[in-house]
Amino acid sequence: MIIDHPLLGPRDAAEFVCLGDASLIERPDGRADDALEKFYQYQFIRDNPDGVHRELWFHEYGDRSWLVVTRNTLTHEIYNVELAREVAREMGRGR
């Protein structure tokens, strides 16, 4: 597979390490009342769609950026590649 890095252009997926569902960005608040249930869902339960999947890839052999890759799990077609840091900020994550 080829991942079109938003800064560096097309790179062989072998340069990357895949972590899994991009929902892992949405780490719950550890101090919330229902934190245990939220963390259980966050850490263990997946949508696992047969189709469009947003997922996290780490450019281990490249610039060490985390990317959010939107990819079809049936065809492996990649629709979009974003910097995870920017995605995280869009999701409201900050400090």
Next chain:
Amino acid sequence: MRYSAWTLFKEGISGNRGWKPMWREPDPKSEYDIVVVGAGHGMATGYYLAKEFGCRSVAVLEKGWLGSGNIGRNTTIVRSNYMLPENQPFYELSLKLWEGLEQALNFNVMVSQRGIINLCHSDPQRDAFARRGNAMRLSGADAELLDRDGVRRLCPFLNFENARFPITGGLWQKRGGTVRHDAVAWGYARAADDLGVDLVQNCEVTGFLISNGTCTGVETTRGTIKAKKVGVAVAGSSGRVMARAGMRLPIESHVLQAFVSEGLKPVLPGVLTFGAGHFYVSQSDKGGLVFGGDIDGYNSYAQRGNLPTVEDVCEGGMALMPMIGRARLLRIWGGLVDMSMDGSPFIDKTHIEGLYFNGGWNYGGFKATPASGYCFAHLIARDAPHPFAAGMRLDRFRRGAAIDEKGVGAQPNLH
């Protein structure tokens, strides 16, 4: 028709015209007591439901043709070399069932117990194998710890002279081995059919009939089928099938590639796994080296993988046994695997009454086929888990009771 040397002879002299269909091809009835979805572990489940639990009204639904799922696309290894108490007795039960399967099914599935050796390359690895081997012995399985010379006696062709990661020993389970995978599907299907179980091929489940929290049947491409109980055993596709029942699971679907070489005269004594790379290998009765390695590592429902994994696996093979350089890779195929959050499976009821789930087999479901079928049948028929599968519950992550043989945590692609 019963198989024997006599039937072969009789058919042989009469032009092989009398062979009967191995199973009926029934149209699905509108209602069964039990519907099992998936004809891999599900076929075994159907057989044991009828054979061991006296269930007479059972249908096994298969989306494609019999054997088109993971039961026909794996590397055929059977073993019970697991360490954790939630796993070991279960896989040992499975191995024992394999050992008697041919007689039970009157079908030669070619259980070939020529042993499995997990090679180690360091002291900590050897100690971990000792821990595992002892756990196996404690639950009645066989296990031997080999030193370097012991491995060499069994496998003189391995790279002992110039290896990057020298072999220091191995964990040997003599009763491990291989089984002709397709034949398992056929053998179970034929025996289950004989007991009145309806195997319905080309019948994809498109939805579940659920009302008031109770499952009362399935919608399929061949019509609605009602059932008092529905068991789903569709590993690889668990995510998408259970989504039709509105469930999200602690599972990701991944692609695992497997490889077979051209047929070669016998060279391997059994199954070998490399401890310093991603490579395991056995040799089929037809002579092909059947080998594999790591999963590709990204979510996929595509039943095909990519080149980096192919090369990684072959690198491991060459590092371990440099004689295979001139053997040729004949075929690569990809199977979908349910990778779970701890690398272990589920055989459990769901929160929906009458809906039972069997899945999450990672890359190791084939060896579990008999025990999985048996324990799933037990669960469905008796509404209580079989003691050997009691840890394989869906809620174990909520409770903190993961069954993590590899110890890599909730990242499915590391298991």
Next chain:
Amino acid sequence: MADPVLTPEPFLGGYAKKFKNAVLSEATGLSIVFVAEPPDGREELELALFEKFGLNLPRPGSSNLSANRVARIVWLAIGQYLILFEDCKGPAAHRVSAELQDTAYVGDQSDNWVALRLSGAAAEAALERICPVDVAKCAFPVGGVARTAMEHLGAIAIRESNDGFLLLSSSSSARSFLHAVQTSLNNVH
């Protein structure tokens, strides 16, 4: 007080060899400094780098040479750069740190890397055997930077000239990296 100063030893002993149509040598005089931007500090850093070292911040996948050609700044990651100094006297990181003050976080990376210079007509063909990134001139002009994996090793390739590359890889595996490049050169002619 002990004996005199310790002796530094190049990771590859100052390796240099001529191949058919290529020369491969260890670049032993290189000092490498890690420079990172504080939040919202890009402009200040850009200014300081230009004033103190004559360096312009490079774009992703590229590097810039200072006007006096003694320093090259390489894009490493968002907000992170490596500055390469040739034959620097004294610890380069201290100098950079002193010059940049609070405009950057500075760390010494000199000994983290082994550096090889590969030049000659066969250089591209040799890299083609180990480098998955396209290093053909049209796709990878002078100044181009590619960080990637070569023979299981992380590596950075920088095109220094029409037929010359600077290759960086981890110093602990310097011998394996050299072996990879040597093997490529042997295999292509």
Next chain:
Amino acid sequence: MTQRFRIGGGLVDRSKTLRFKFNGMSLEGHTGDTLASALLANGRRLVGRSFKYHRPRGIFSAGPEEPNALVTLRSGSSAEPNTRATTAELFDGLAASSQNHRLSLNFDLMAVGDFLSPFLSAGFYYKTFMWPKSFWEKVYEPAIRASAGLGALSGEPDPDIYDKGFIHCDILVVGAGAAGLAAALTAGKSGASVVLADEDFQIGGRLNAETHTINGKSGTAWARDAVGELEAMENVRIMPRTTVYGSFDHGVFGAIERCTDHLPSSNGRPRQILWRIYSKRSVLCSGATERPIAFPGNDRPGIMLAASVRTYANRYGVIPGKRVTVFTCCDDGWRTASDLIDKGVRVTAVLDTRDNVNFPQVPGARVELAERVVATRGRTGLAGIKLQRGDWIETDCLAVSGGWNPNVHLSCHQRGRPRWRDDIAAFVPGGSIPEGMKIAGAASGALTLSDAIGQGRSAAAEFASDLGYRTEAESKINASDEKTGISAFWSVSGAPGRAWVDFQNDVTVKDIAVAAREGYRSSEMLKRYTTAGMATDQGKTANVLALALLAEQTGKSVAEEGTTIYRPPYTAIPIGALAGRSRDKDFRPIRYTPSHRWAESQGAVFVETGNWLRAQWYPRRGEAHWRQSVDREVSETRRSVGICDVSTLGKIEIFGRDVGEFLDRVYANTFNTLAVGKIRYGLMLREDGIVYDDGTTARLGKRHFVMTTTTANAALVYRNLEFARQCLWPDLDVHLISATDGWAQYSVAGPNSRDLLRKVVEPSFDLSKENFPFMACAETTVFGGVPSRLFRISFSGELAYEIAVPAKYGRSMMERLMSVGEEFEATPYGTEALGVMRVEKGHFAGNELDGRTTALNLGLGRMVSKKKDCIGNVLSERPELNRSDAVKLSGFKPVNRSGMLTAGAHFLSPGQDETMGNDQGWMSSVAYSPTLGHSIGLGFIARGDERRGETVRAVDLVRGKDVDVEIVSPHFYDPEGVRQRG
């Protein structure tokens, strides 16, 4: 007489004679021959035996589809089993031998199986060999295995080397026949970068095998001119002997280039190169493969594919027989007759299954329409065929054409499913073919030359303009527009005898009927049950025929039946090539510690730790056993001072204003209170609450920290920290850079370590306990000015430091430390002594952190701060991880002090049965403690912290040991930590 079947013409160089051996017999051929063409030239017809029945077999084809003519090429460790004679390029000195027979090729003892064939129908082995049960392992299976496979591996390491490479191009053209050459020319002229790959050593594809003309030139001449034109373009790369074997996601193709297989020896050059081709577009011009017709006795040597017969005549100047008969169901078969007659070869008859054919002139040949072959004769070579009408024709070569199957393989490697076309009676690429691929020429079902060229050109032109290149209108091509009529004909029915479908695996028409009758009614099931298409030729000639026969059985049309799935590789490829250089010591890179060369000079024994090589111990003269060395290293360190290279620990430099806050979130314990100049031990959890890694983090400056990780987890921890900083808390001011390789770091441990270091660090640096206490850190210089980092930490339990200098100074530093340490009798120590001391001290390490261990298990439950939100603390509170009977890290001593403990033993209470239900825990690490004078162990046992003093058994069944042990504190040595704080 040599080469008595050689005729004139073709592309072999008769001026160059090559000598070769087949089964020891010396023969001659020419440059340009394949082994098959050379064997045929010498009249060799019998070349192999089939898999199941050991039937005599000859050369069947002239390409990679060959099912029969498989040989072992070369010998000894270079032996290459199952090599197709039809693609093996002849070289001087080639030696090949036939396979799969006992005694000799001519008289094969195993051929007795052929007489048993009625009892060996499809799937026979599933139906027997079950009684008595014990016989399977002992009798049946060994017998089956003895007949497995065709060729054999040498059992020796592959002596050749292989390489890999990466090619980037705009347009990849697969196949250099008419369509491929046309595509490459169009694309090349546009300026696009083009790769043109072909599996053959002779570019031109079927142009070289036919007698077609293009613009008045022979096809061969046209191909030669095209190559000349392409070679002159800098943007085009022509790769002969290169098989594109697989199509992968996003335009990535795998290809294998055979560099030295056509040479007597590789001479140290890579034998083959595995290329990964990254293309923006691809044009598949892979041609088509002829398929046979099934009829009784259709497997005898001398029965061949019709187009292959004329390939041998046209390209190689070889005739496979002197009385050739053609049996066809399509117009193409007639071309073989015409070509042979043109060359003066006697064609005895042409039989066409069709009843209404407008056929060409075939002077001298008997022509029969609506005719079939119903039997053949000749034990090791064809002697005659019987027609349906009853008469026999004497013939030594039967050229059979059942039509052409487009080589759709690469179009199917992703999701493509071929589509049946009735007009050409063949499957063509269909379904979703790979993104960016077009198919041209015969591969697409365009079976005429003019169509092939036209399609190649237009595909390339379209792609070139897609990619922004300009193409110009091309001159018209005047090429043959040959007849391609066909009426599908699969098998001759109603005649007795076996008719083969899959030659290599011996699958017959009857086997397919049996399988269908038994319920194996899908093409994939059929394949698995009968093994049709599973042989080394991957069913290139068998697959479509088999499923057409299945369709007949099940009453479906071929279109409804559909094909089985095509998977990579297109042709089988050596595993050695897929591994490239990664074998033996080059399997993975080696990481050396900065003191490695020094340690080598001291005769150290090294151990692989991940990719690192570390000194394990340093034997001294007179030490016969490793334990002597290790015991000494431990004792000397504890007595005076020892030095150990610990550079392999991961080191991550962390910069920024928010590092303290960041560390608070990634470590379970508190860090934001850490003062500059101080170090703190940190415990790192996974988000699921399990302990992941541990190490120390030192604060060197206000905004500068250095974290250490375990050797094994350095890369993983780094990745996780990047995840935390980029994805979880993107606005924290934190920068990370790995510095593991940058520093040579030495542990200097023992009561005299401070005194030793006083001679090392700059004199003004105050090493006193007061100024530089336990867990202090500083940047300083050593030996008169070399920058250094000094950490006062201890893994051994002694007064100890870790001192780091830039890695280039590593060897020199080690030498200096040893020389200034002489007065203290400083000893270097390796990883074994390091391990012994950490067990004595009760420090857990990798053996204890097996990925299932909680802080509670380690006795560190209270370290997990509940006051903050850090990775892992929420899920660490799940009930099963906090059971009151959880295992706890404990120490173990043998009750009988002379007993030796073993890691991996399980704990049981005395008198308990050895069952899993009684299992209470396990021993994770053991060591012989020279300090205590007996074996000690660390392990986990249920409620171990409450059971100190209790005796349990350490049962190690796999090592045959059962030792009574006492549960003790894990801290065997200086439990109060007086020494390390001293």
